[in-house]
Amino acid sequence: MTKFFRIFPTIWRFRLPVVLAMITALVITACNPAKFKTVAAQVPQMVVASLGEPSTFNPALNESAYSVFGFLYDSLISTNPLTTKLEPSLAESWKVSDNGQRIVINLREGLKWSDGKPLTADDVVFTYNEIYLNPKVPTPTKDALKVGESGQLPKVKKISDRQVEFTVPEPFAPFLQLVGGIEILPAHILQESVRTQDAKGNLKFLTMWTTGTNPQDIVGNGPYVMESYIPSQRVILKRNPYYWRKDAQGKPQPYIERIIYQIIESTDNQLISFRTGKLDSLEVPPEGFSLLKKEEKRSRFQIYNGGPDTGTTFIAFNLNQAKNPKGEHFVDPIKSRWFNKKEFRQAVAYAIDRETMKTNAFRGLGELQNSFVYVKSPYFLPPEKGLKVYNYDPEKAKKLLLGAGFKYNEKNQLLDEDGNRVRFTLLTNAERKARGDMAAQIRQDLGKLGMQVDLQILSFNAYLEKLKISQNWDCYIGGFAGGGIEPHGASNIWRINGASHAFNLGPQPGDPPMIGWKVADWEKQIDQLYVKGALEVDENKRKEYYYEYQRIASEQLPFIHLVERLDLQAVRDRFTGIKYTALGGPFWNLYELKISQ
Numbered sequence: 001m002t003k004f005f006r007i008f009p010t011i012w013r014f015r016l017p018v019v020l021a022m023i024t025a026l027v028i029t030a031c032n033p034a035k036f037k038t039v040a041a042q043v044p045q046m047v048v049a050s051l052g053e054p055s056t057f058n059p060a061l062n063e064s065a066y067s068v069f070g071f072l073y074d075s076l077i078s079t080n081p082l083t084t085k086l087e088p089s090l091a092e093s094w095k096v097s098d099n100g101q102r103i104v105i106n107l108r109e110g111l112k113w114s115d116g117k118p119l120t121a122d123d124v125v126f127t128y129n130e131i132y133l134n135p136k137v138p139t140p141t142k143d144a145l146k147v148g149e150s151g152q153l154p155k156v157k158k159i160s161d162r163q164v165e166f167t168v169p170e171p172f173a174p175f176l177q178l179v180g181g182i183e184i185l186p187a188h189i190l191q192e193s194v195r196t197q198d199a200k201g202n203l204k205f206l207t208m209w210t211t212g213t214n215p216q217d218i219v220g221n222g223p224y225v226m227e228s229y230i231p232s233q234r235v236i237l238k239r240n241p242y243y244w245r246k247d248a249q250g251k252p253q254p255y256i257e258r259i260i261y262q263i264i265e266s267t268d269n270q271l272i273s274f275r276t277g278k279l280d281s282l283e284v285p286p287e288g289f290s291l292l293k294k295e296e297k298r299s300r301f302q303i304y305n306g307g308p309d310t311g312t313t314f315i316a317f318n319l320n321q322a323k324n325p326k327g328e329h330f331v332d333p334i335k336s337r338w339f340n341k342k343e344f345r346q347a348v349a350y351a352i353d354r355e356t357m358k359t360n361a362f363r364g365l366g367e368l369q370n371s372f373v374y375v376k377s378p379y380f381l382p383p384e385k386g387l388k389v390y391n392y393d394p395e396k397a398k399k400l401l402l403g404a405g406f407k408y409n410e411k412n413q414l415l416d417e418d419g420n421r422v423r424f425t426l427l428t429n430a431e432r433k434a435r436g437d438m439a440a441q442i443r444q445d446l447g448k449l450g451m452q453v454d455l456q457i458l459s460f461n462a463y464l465e466k467l468k469i470s471q472n473w474d475c476y477i478g479g480f481a482g483g484g485i486e487p488h489g490a491s492n493i494w495r496i497n498g499a500s501h502a503f504n505l506g507p508q509p510g511d512p513p514m515i516g517w518k519v520a521d522w523e524k525q526i527d528q529l530y531v532k533g534a535l536e537v538d539e540n541k542r543k544e545y546y547y548e549y550q551r552i553a554s555e556q557l558p559f560i561h562l563v564e565r566l567d568l569q570a571v572r573d574r575f576t577g578i579k580y581t582a583l584g585g586p587f588w589n590l591y592e593l594k595i596s597q
Helices: 121-132 141-145 175-180 187-195 267-275 286-295 333-339 342-351 354-360 394-403 433-448 460-470 487-494 521-535 539-556
Strands: 018-022 045-050 077-080 085-088 091-097 102-107 155-160 163-167 224-230 234-239 258-263 281-283 301-308 312-317 366-368 423-429 452-458 475-481 563-572
Touching (some): 077 175, 085 091, 085 175, 091 175, 102 121, 121 141, 121 155, 121 163, 121 187, 141 175, 141 487, 267 281, 267 286, 267 433, 286 301, 312 563, 333 342, 342 433, 354 563, 433 475, 460 475, 521 539
Parallel strands (some): 045 258, 423 452, 423 475
Antiparallel strands (some): 018 045, 077 085, 091 102, 155 163, 224 234, 281 563, 301 563, 312 475
16 A cells, blocks of 8 residues: 555554555546646646545544545654654644653644634544544544553543643553544534434434535645545545645645545556556556566656565454344354364465465565564564464365364365355455455365355455445455554454454444354453553563464464565656655655655
């Protein structure tokens, strides 16, 4: 996923890649970027080619890695990807005291919302107390803010118009990074919706700022505001005249006046658009690298290689044994018995030829992944310290299955102990070509093991809805973006009640009740390790907690890791000021980038 100009807190989200581009224009006349035209003086403008459209304009409710929020909102504190150090953003300074349990944030003077209204401590307190910490608001951010085994949340109070105090009941290692890194929202716009209910008793906030909202009604504090949105076509953003950043000469930033999200739902078509000069930046797909490398000098662009991406790619089986309110199982009980056997999941892992997947689907431009923790993080557990690795071994896979009670018929088809044919559906999304290639190989590899795998390929938003809303799925190829150095951001995935506990998603606020939801002992162990890891301030002791969680996860395999692509970004030479990093990508400092003529 192309990274922008600010590093968000590492709350992992379902991943949808986006690529960036630039063109100078004022009025859009058609869907084709080649038809952008200027009707007045040219201004610096950037086009963003996205594989999918926004799912919401409400940042608190967003669960997709694709969004425009990086342009619309700043947080109190940001992370510099060059140094990985925390830096002031909306906050000009902060003070940590009481063994790290108290943080006082000092806001910059004169901050304003994009509608010109003052941004004060009241907005910060509202954002936390009435949105992110509100039990009636189902935001995934809340999971990362829970402290200790009891899951207590931070207390937030106003000291003055420019000062806010955050406190927690116990030492909490990621405290500063988390509370400083969340988007601040406008109380004068949203407070009434949080304090009122609709006819069904749900907060009106839950239906605020959908993609059907007039984009010009969305109020932010970041470098851009939305000008218009045409579903399935584009989002247009323009520079926020009230944005707080200025350069050393006092000139307002950002310098790029306008940004356009052009929705191009195919990596192949994005590659064509880049090669024909319609885009200035591209997340390079594996199938396009060798061709683009030959054109690099002639077409005046540079391909940056950040090494393995910070996200994760995997297949996961649905381990949920619960029923919906009608008494219907989310997963066929016969299949559920297979999926909940550790030996079955391990056999699948051994049966997938990841080296061939790396060669064919990724053209060699990837690395085999074995853990949810970013390989460059100090919390990554190397195999020599106990991380279990599943290299291709079909014979071992068969032995595991036979030992778990499975058997083969005369046609070499795999049956369970009751004679049921092992057959299930593998779900994935359509936008990225490599995903389809991976799905086809998995079907072929597991077919050699006697399993019948049916493929279901959906658009990203339909895919996400099936996973999160209906929960009626067998197995899926997925990915989470977020990653980075700090592992606690994945608590929304690994904590038992996390909003993204994808492989065994429990009851969520506002959802219909579940009947008979079960949690395995190993899930409880990982949950406790996440609690202990966040409470421990000694770095060496913290590592041991996250090491142990990875040992358990690599044994139980709720996620079967596949291949993670290399972070390859092609950027035209006319961008100036790029400071590329693997964590931040080429556009993390977009506010200070310029476009040479």
